[in-house]
Amino acid sequence: MKFSKWFLLSIIGMFIIMGCSLDESTGPEPEPEPEPLNILCINEFLASNDTANEDEFGGFDDWFELYNGTAAAIDIGGMYVTDDLTDLAKYQIPDTDPTLTTVQPGEFLLIWADSETEQGVLHVDFKLSSGGEDLAITDVDGVTIIDSYTFGGQTTDVSEGRLPDGTDSWSTFDAPTPGTSNQ
Numbered sequence: 001m002k003f004s005k006w007f008l009l010s011i012i013g014m015f016i017i018m019g020c021s022l023d024e025s026t027g028p029e030p031e032p033e034p035e036p037l038n039i040l041c042i043n044e045f046l047a048s049n050d051t052a053n054e055d056e057f058g059g060f061d062d063w064f065e066l067y068n069g070t071a072a073a074i075d076i077g078g079m080y081v082t083d084d085l086t087d088l089a090k091y092q093i094p095d096t097d098p099t100l101t102t103v104q105p106g107e108f109l110l111i112w113a114d115s116e117t118e119q120g121v122l123h124v125d126f127k128l129s130s131g132g133e134d135l136a137i138t139d140v141d142g143v144t145i146i147d148s149y150t151f152g153g154q155t156t157d158v159s160e161g162r163l164p165d166g167t168d169s170w171s172t173f174d175a176p177t178p179g180t181s182n183q
């Protein structure tokens with residue numbers, strides 16, 4: 001009697017151990033980490049800025065952030081940006097100040113979408129619609145899209161961006177990070 005009781009217990013124990021290891025091997029796969037795209041990309045934007053952050057003239061303006069996911073410095077002077085995919089050459093970034101328009105590898109560039117181009121080379125001639133629209137950066141030829149993103153309705157002072165930076169995974173941010181890494 002005593003022997004068969006311990007035998008039974010050890011059989012049950014074995015099943016429990018097997019069950020546990022079985023659970024481990026068939027459990028949900030961990031989410032794969034989003035892959036970096038390794039391009040110059042639109043990394044974050046804010047289409048409705050009420051109190052989030054000011055430009056250098058005190059304007060709470062729309063903005064978007066570029067991220068250089070390549071291994072080389074990129075001067076966006078001469079490239080085009082647009083909020084309309086049917087008008088890729090809508091606004092050409094001035095090529096007059098490469099120190100301001102060059103993005104180093106792994107770095108960010110903040111561009112104000114305030115229709116106040118007189119405020120500097122990083123202020124473009126359109127705003128972003130909080131109802132949703134396109135955003136694109138096009139190469140110096142005016143036709144080759146480097147990156148584009150079409151967004152839907154936006155919440156005031158909440159930005160949308162890639163997380164981690166430069167990947168194909170988008171999130172919204174209650175605390176926008178214009179010009180720095182998305183958190």
Ligand SMILES: [Ca+2]
Binds near residue numbers: 047048062128129
């Ligand atoms: Ca806006």
Ligand SMILES: [Ca+2]
Binds near residue numbers: 055057059123
């Ligand atoms: Ca402004």
Ligand SMILES: [Ca+2]
Binds near residue numbers: 043181
């Ligand atoms: Ca950011």
